[in-house]
Amino acid sequence: MTPSEVPKFVVPGEYIGAAEEFVPGPGTYEHGGRIFSSLVGIPTIDPSDRTVRVAGTNSVPTLSEGDVVYARVDELKSAMAICTILSTTESRRGFPGEPEGTVHISKVKDGYTESLTTELAVGDILVAKVLQAHPSIKLTTAPSTLGVISARCQVCHGLMVIGDKGLNCPRCGNREQRKLAQGPRPSVLPS
Numbered sequence: 001m002t003p004s005e006v007p008k009f010v011v012p013g014e015y016i017g018a019a020e021e022f023v024p025g026p027g028t029y030e031h032g033g034r035i036f037s038s039l040v041g042i043p044t045i046d047p048s049d050r051t052v053r054v055a056g057t058n059s060v061p062t063l064s065e066g067d068v069v070y071a072r073v074d075e076l077k078s079a080m081a082i083c084t085i086l087s088t089t090e091s092r093r094g095f096p097g098e099p100e101g102t103v104h105i106s107k108v109k110d111g112y113t114e115s116l117t118t119e120l121a122v123g124d125i126l127v128a129k130v131l132q133a134h135p136s137i138k139l140t141t142a143p144s145t146l147g148v149i150s151a152r153c154q155v156c157h158g159l160m161v162i163g164d165k166g167l168n169c170p171r172c173g174n175r176e177q178r179k180l181a182q183g184p185r186p187s188v189l190p191s
């Protein structure tokens with residue numbers, strides 16, 4: 001294993017490299033001939049003596065570009081929706097601090113969108129992809145598989161039922177439109 005093959009970021013208990021190749025340094029421990037990280041952080045290797053150490057970081061990186069996440073719409077502005085990122089769809093791993101992400105009106109669907117209010121609403125749960133993770137989180141719901149997976153009725157706040165031609169509220173009969181995610185839906189939604 002060369003230094004470039006050492007993981008860029010590790011969590012406690014994560015394998016870094018073999019003890020025959022590296023010397024365990026601060027932030028690591030050796031077990032059974034293997035070196036593991038004892039911290040959340042970034043491993044570095046001293047080329048002079050092959051000591052590997054992990055410099056701890058205070059915060060776990062939350063998201064990366066390309067991640068697909070569940071997000072709840074908190075506020076609609078004229079040009080963007082402000083959302084709370086709930087978890088990734090893969091691991092359902094939640095994020096500390098409930099990071100905020102935004103969907104710009106140009107990224108909510110393909111083509112021109114005149115108003116966000118026909119695509120998203122406060123309280124909706126989205127599946128969205130991370131376009132940019134730093135310094136602010138920017139999301140897109142434009143691909144067909146992305147968009148709203150759970151919607152609240154804007155009249156009575158009941159859960160809407162997704163039909164062939166949009167959304168129906170079984171409680172009050174209200175009909176609404178959203179940019180819906182197409183395809184199979186997860187059986188368990190984040191709360």
Ligand SMILES: [Zn+2]
Pocket residue numbers: 153154155156157158169170171172173174
């Ligand atoms: Zn309703």
